[in-house]
Amino acid sequence: TLAGTGSGIGLAVSGTSTQITLKRAILRNLTTGISQSGSATRLTLVNNTIVHSAAGDGVYLANTSTCTLINNIILSNGDGTGDYGIQNQGTGIVTASYNCIFGNTSGAMSNVVMGP
Numbered sequence: 001t002l003a004g005t006g007s008g009i010g011l012a013v014s015g016t017s018t019q020i021t022l023k024r025a026i027l028r029n030l031t032t033g034i035s036q037s038g039s040a041t042r043l044t045l046v047n048n049t050i051v052h053s054a055a056g057d058g059v060y061l062a063n064t065s066t067c068t069l070i071n072n073i074i075l076s077n078g079d080g081t082g083d084y085g086i087q088n089q090g091t092g093i094v095t096a097s098y099n100c101i102f103g104n105t106s107g108a109m110s111n112v113v114m115g116p
Contacts, residue, residue: 004030006054013065014038023047032056033077041065045072050085053077057087058104061094069096070115078105086112 002010002025010027013020013036021044027033033050036043036059043065050058050072058077061067067088074085085101088094088111097115101108 001026001028002030003028007031009033009035010050011035012037013041013043016040018042020044021046025049026051028052029054032060033058033074035060035062036065036067037062038065039063043067045069047071049073049075050077051075053083055079055083057084058101059086061086061088061092062090063092064090065092067092067094069094069099071098072100074099074101074104074108076103080105082106084108084110086110088112 011034023046026049028051058074083105085104086109094112
């Protein structure tokens with residue numbers, strides 16, 4: 001469990017990492033739960049809970065990275081406009097399957113491919 005006091009990022013992925021997988025983690029009370037800005041990065045998120053990211057997105061993605069989200073709970077993130085459960089501002093493909101995403105300030109997802 002990564003518990004913050006309303007500031008900081010739970011997991012920040014940058015640079016040219018190749019494959020990162022996060023499983024069964026709880027990230028709560030942070031500015032942003034997970035931030036991915038590296039190029040050529042493949043991020044996989046499975047069975048995580050990301051809640052109450054105070055001033056940002058639950059999962060924020062930029063650059064050309066790809067991300068796959070499976071069976072996560074992403075709840076009550078953001079405190080203003082532009083804060084989503086999952087926000088993809090890059091050109092990479094983000095796929096979300098079997099996730100529970102609700103109660104996020106600006107909506108569940110932005111620029112994300114929905115799986116089953």
